[in-house]
Amino acid sequence: MKSILEEIYYGNLRPEENIVPKNPEYRSINKEITANIEKFQKKLSENEFKQFEELLDMIDNINSTNSCEAFVKGFKIGMLVTNEVFQQE
Structure with missing residues (x-):
C-alpha cells in the first residue's frame, strides 16, 4: 500500500x-x-421536475460544502490537540 x-x-x-x-x-x-x-x-410536469431536481442538486452541493468545512475544521482541531500534547512533554 x-x-x-x-x-x-x-x-x-x-x-x-x-x-x-x-x-x-x-x-x-x-x-x-x-x-x-x-x-x-x-x-410534476417534466419541466417542473427538472427544476425540482436542480434544487435537490443545489441542496446536495451545499451539504457537501458544509461537510467538507466540518471535516477540515475537525482535522485542524485534532492537529492542534496533537500539537498541544507534544508540547507538554
Missing part, C-alpha cells in the same frame, strides 16, 4: 465515498426521501 501522503497526492483518499452511516434511522429516512421524490416526479 502507498503511504497516506501518496494516496492524498494521487487523489485516492476519498472517505466520503466509503461512509455508511450507522444511525439506524438512515436507511428508513433514505427510503422515505426516495419515495417522496418519486411522488413529485409523478405529480
Whole structure:
C-alpha cells in the first residue's frame, strides 16, 4: 500500500465515498426521501421536475460544502490537540 501522503497526492483518499452511516434511522429516512421524490416526479410536469431536481442538486452541493468545512475544521482541531500534547512533554 502507498503511504497516506501518496494516496492524498494521487487523489485516492476519498472517505466520503466509503461512509455508511450507522444511525439506524438512515436507511428508513433514505427510503422515505426516495419515495417522496418519486411522488413529485409523478405529480410534476417534466419541466417542473427538472427544476425540482436542480434544487435537490443545489441542496446536495451545499451539504457537501458544509461537510467538507466540518471535516477540515475537525482535522485542524485534532492537529492542534496533537500539537498541544507534544508540547507538554
